[in-house]
Amino acid sequence: MADSSWTSSAESLKGVILDLCGVLYDSGEDGGTPIPGSVEAVKRLKASDLKLRFCTNETQASRDKFVAKLQKMGFDISVCEVFSPAPAAVAVLKDRGMRPHLLVYDGLLSEFESVDQTNPNCVVVGDAAGNFTYENLNDAFRVLIGLEKPVLFALGKGRYYKEADGLSLDVGPYMKALEYACDVEAEVIGKPSSVFFHSVLSDMGLQPHQVMMVGDDLVNDVGGAQLCGMTGLQVRTGKYRPSDQQHRSVKADGTVDDLAQAVDLLLGARAGPL
């Protein structure tokens, strides 16, 4: 039986933000597979009076590429509805006149084509996966330690994500490695940064208390959204682990089996008393 106390605020909601990986689909070698019921759940949300956006820390492909992948899985989703760290980072770099050394997945490089990368004065680290060789991490370290004031940007700070064959290290641990090596604190661009969530709210034209975030990552999705004043709902798919329910600092407003159940309960509560 799902805890449905979170639906008490369903009537006052005007918008929903969905995480992608672990909520809509599970990643894997073949590009990933939709989580059962999620294609239909997105359709039902779109048909409702709620505004809908997607907010991801996906940094293994350009936004065009991974949106195309989701469309191929059957999701009704377009690029302009999706917020991801790389375009946000490009805006910050240009605004501050910074030239990055990039430690990212090959598929993300095209997002940074418009940014000057000569004679780097900062490092941008994303989920580089197989590109996280000792040599590549050391190259990024040498750029940082050679700067008078090392500046490190991290595209998210997730600990790990779920792949078909098990959990895999995300960008966060590598961000921590560079932070420790150079005695700096990274600026996180992406979830759970409030700046990032507010850019989504601003695009929706809504206030935080009018919006619910649905994610599988307790700290970065649920906790980040709550810190902004949004409702944070966790799904038991993706990287969810039972120990999340005893987390020492973050407590989800509600926990549901999957996106399909979240949408059932949410739209049901908005239609009338349960």
Added chain:
Amino acid sequence: MADSSWTSSAESLKGVILDLCGVLYDSGEDGGTPIPGSVEAVKRLKASDLKLRFCTNETQASRDKFVAKLQKMGFDISVCEVFSPAPAAVAVLKDRGMRPHLLVYDGLLSEFESVDQTNPNCVVVGDAAGNFTYENLNDAFRVLIGLEKPVLFALGKGRYYKEADGLSLDVGPYMKALEYACDVEAEVIGKPSSVFFHSVLSDMGLQPHQVMMVGDDLVNDVGGAQLCGMTGLQVRTGKYRPSDQQHRSVKADGTVDDLAQAVDLLLGARAGPL
């Protein structure tokens, strides 16, 4: 002109502990080269009435191998005078009945031959250098995250060391990556752990205030020794950086150009007033 105020306590000293890499020699592709004057300086210390030990976080080779390398460079040094993390870790693992998953340099594996490594219930991370691939770090992460209570041992926690072509990441950043990924705190075996320094003092039969540690690493050599009550002297060789002198928490008792100068000043002060 070297600051020689630290020599005021020279008369009461009864022993010296030397770090190896960055004090006796600089590492490099070809196994490394002695720092000028250091072979002679070790000889002079050995000929004095001071007790001498060597204390290293070297984990890229077994103790036999790297002592043989130092002997080949001309140093008067034997295995029983050298304290390094791997033998200390083996003792801890056996004492606590733990079976390690090893993420270490190939050259260190032989040190762990006597330890059961089936069905691991902890991870030991050392300076694995090129073995720090994404896949290997992920394998170690999966072992840890699969344990009810993850236990992580780190062979030292150095940030970086100096090689012929520049600074290189040490074990510390990778320890931090695993700590963050699994929300655990590593147990450090090696410098700056007090347990480790006390095992050296015990072997010397001396009290902390009777011993001086000489190293190039401000935090792990100098700071660690000072926390035990020893005098901590830093050399301006190896990984020394001018910014060390403005460190926010560790201040060396003295700083000298190199080991040769340290031994000159130390033995000179013991022979009579400067």
